Amino acid sequence: MDVSPGPIVSAKDLTRRFGTVLAVDHVSLNIAAGELFGLIGPNGAGKSTLMKMFTTMIPPTSGRATIAGFDVAVQPQEVRKRIGYVPQLLSADGELTGYENMLLSARLYLIPSAARESRVQAALEMMGLTDVKNRLVQTYSGGMARRLEIAQSTLHRPAVLFMDEPTVGLDPGGRRAVWEHVRALHREMGAAVVFSTHYMDEAEAVCDRLALIAHGKVAALGTPDELKARLGGQASLDDVFAELTNERIAPVGGGQ
Amino acid sequence: MSGGPSSGPVRRTAMLDSAGAYLTQVFAVADAEVIKLRHDPTDLISRAVQPILWLLLFGQVMAHVRGLNTTGGDYLDFLAPGILAQSVLFVAIFYGLSAIWERDLGVLHRYMVSPAPRSALVIGKALASSSRGLSQAVVIYACAALMGVGLSFRPVDLALVAGLIVLASALFSTFSLIIACIVKTRERFMGVGQFLTMPIFFASNAIYPLTLMPGWLRVVARINPLSYQVDALRCLMLKGGHSQFGLGLDAGVLLVVTALLIVIATRLYPRLTQ
Numbered sequence: 001m002d003v004s005p006g007p008i009v010s011a012k013d014l015t016r017r018f019g020t021v022l023a024v025d026h027v028s029l030n031i032a033a034g035e036l037f038g039l040i041g042p043n044g045a046g047k048s049t050l051m052k053m054f055t056t057m058i059p060p061t062s063g064r065a066t067i068a069g070f071d072v073a074v075q076p077q078e079v080r081k082r083i084g085y086v087p088q089l090l091s092a093d094g095e096l097t098g099y100e101n102m103l104l105s106a107r108l109y110l111i112p113s114a115a116r117e118s119r120v121q122a123a124l125e126m127m128g129l130t131d132v133k134n135r136l137v138q139t140y141s142g143g144m145a146r147r148l149e150i151a152q153s154t155l156h157r158p159a160v161l162f163m164d165e166p167t168v169g170l171d172p173g174g175r176r177a178v179w180e181h182v183r184a185l186h187r188e189m190g191a192a193v194v195f196s197t198h199y200m201d202e203a204e205a206v207c208d209r210l211a212l213i214a215h216g217k218v219a220a221l222g223t224p225d226e227l228k229a230r231l232g233g234q235a236s237l238d239d240v241f242a243e244l245t246n247e248r249i250a251p252v253g254g255g256q
Numbered sequence: 257m258s259g260g261p262s263s264g265p266v267r268r269t270a271m272l273d274s275a276g277a278y279l280t281q282v283f284a285v286a287d288a289e290v291i292k293l294r295h296d297p298t299d300l301i302s303r304a305v306q307p308i309l310w311l312l313l314f315g316q317v318m319a320h321v322r323g324l325n326t327t328g329g330d331y332l333d334f335l336a337p338g339i340l341a342q343s344v345l346f347v348a349i350f351y352g353l354s355a356i357w358e359r360d361l362g363v364l365h366r367y368m369v370s371p372a373p374r375s376a377l378v379i380g381k382a383l384a385s386s387s388r389g390l391s392q393a394v395v396i397y398a399c400a401a402l403m404g405v406g407l408s409f410r411p412v413d414l415a416l417v418a419g420l421i422v423l424a425s426a427l428f429s430t431f432s433l434i435i436a437c438i439v440k441t442r443e444r445f446m447g448v449g450q451f452l453t454m455p456i457f458f459a460s461n462a463i464y465p466l467t468l469m470p471g472w473l474r475v476v477a478r479i480n481p482l483s484y485q486v487d488a489l490r491c492l493m494l495k496g497g498h499s500q501f502g503l504g505l506d507a508g509v510l511l512v513v514t515a516l517l518i519v520i521a522t523r524l525y526p527r528l529t530q
Contacts, residue, residue, distance in 0.1 A: 080371040089362025095292045107284030108370040
């Protein structure tokens with residue numbers, strides 16, 4: 001549909017102010033089609049705000065963001081057709097079954113009625129939820145609910161899937177299952193996946209590239225290896241995180 | 257219709273397509289709510305108790321007050337449409353609470369990030385509230401019939417009553433949604449909701465005729481949409497019922513106010529997730 005040669009997600013001096021607080025401060029970055037892109041950074045660094053601007057949930061104060069060439073502030077409707085968004089909060093409806101949640105999304109995203117049933121079943125199957133599709137979502141584990149949310153926000157085959165801390169609060173098994181399914185989905189759909197996380201191991205294992213956000217700015221941008229190379233030697237992503245955000249988690253051995 | 261003869265059919269097809277898409281999205285939102293009510297109907301049942309009490313207790317006692325007997329008929333006949341309107345109002349006016357609830361949970365985000373037009377979301381939610389209003393009507397009809405209220409069961413009347421309830425539910429639930437978008441928290445909403453419900457109810461013709469009111473209150477009641485709903489219900493629900501304002505005016509007022517509120521709510525709804 002949109003085989004635009006440019007980046008699928010683009011921000012130029014993107015800025016958001018809440019009163020006197022500068023939540024996102026002149027962020028510029030490009031994300032290529034099909035890229036797995038991580039946003040890392042401490043709480044309150046502006047990751048969620050950035051994502052909310054990309055997903056048209058809040059308008060930028062200044063600067064510009066585009067998805068597949070469409071400006072989020074000018075053509076939000078076109079942007080919404082091309083993105084999936086899994087917010088930090090639970091966006092699946094707990095009082096509906098998994099299947100009913102999927103059906104709701106299929107209708108909201110105008111999946112043609114002839115294809116609706118097969119698309120919904122295939123997506124449930126892909127996320128490993130076929131066995132529980134007729135259970136109310138409030139009985140799901142955290143990981144199952146997240147997978148359902150990913151399924152319901154990718155039914156329309158978006159060009160970009162945004163996920164705001166998709167694995168926060170999940171047990172290790174749940175986290176692993178979410179990433180396995182996201183990877184499989186990514187292979188199949190080829191959509192870019194943009195997600196924020198606190199888990200450095202996740203960021204390192206999953207991302208093609210990542211941006212470290214601190215105080216509303218991009219503090220570092222590159223592949224995990226590139227970021228680690230900046231500190232040299234045996235630096236881990238944790239070290240990079242600590243160095244660039246001035247958040248020492250533990251005393252660094254031998255360091256300053 | 258503008259456009260040359262050659263572009264006419266194409267344009268018409270495109271318009272039909274987008275109208276169909278719009279209706280699909282409206283229906284998706286409303287249907288989700290109806291499914292939830294089917295999963296757990298306890299809310300519907302508990303809400304049916306209050307109007308029954310009004311009819312049974314308040315109605316029986318007040319029927320003996322002479323001054324109230326102004327329509328010539330039985331007071332219960334006068335009261336039943338008022339209580340139906342009241343219960344539709346009470347169910348709808350707290351509807352905004354569920355919008356705040358959905359915001360707090362996160363469910364609202366999925367609607368906001370979908371390509372469905374905001375007005376389709378607002379109308380879908382309004383129709384969802386209508387389904388609750390209609391279920392109230394069934395209970396009140398049954399109760400009123402048992403109490404000997406002279407109800408009209410002509411299919412035309414029933415259909416028009418249903419339409420009226422859908423419209424009034426949409427009106428008050430959208431009003432409620434607007435309040436939710438402004439106050440944004442459950443605590444503040446509860447306060448405002450309580451504060452608004454009683455004036456809307458008492459400053460109307462729901463349980464006593466306008467003629468009993470002092471002049472200033474009559475003016476308030478005449479600009480209160482609930483009065484027009486009650487007036488239309490009195491005409492359509494009862495055998496030989498008649499409208500004081502005229503059915504056309506009743507429907508017109510309700511339609512215009514609902515449309516206006518939907519326009520406002522469409523503007524405000526996205527603020528909930530910001």
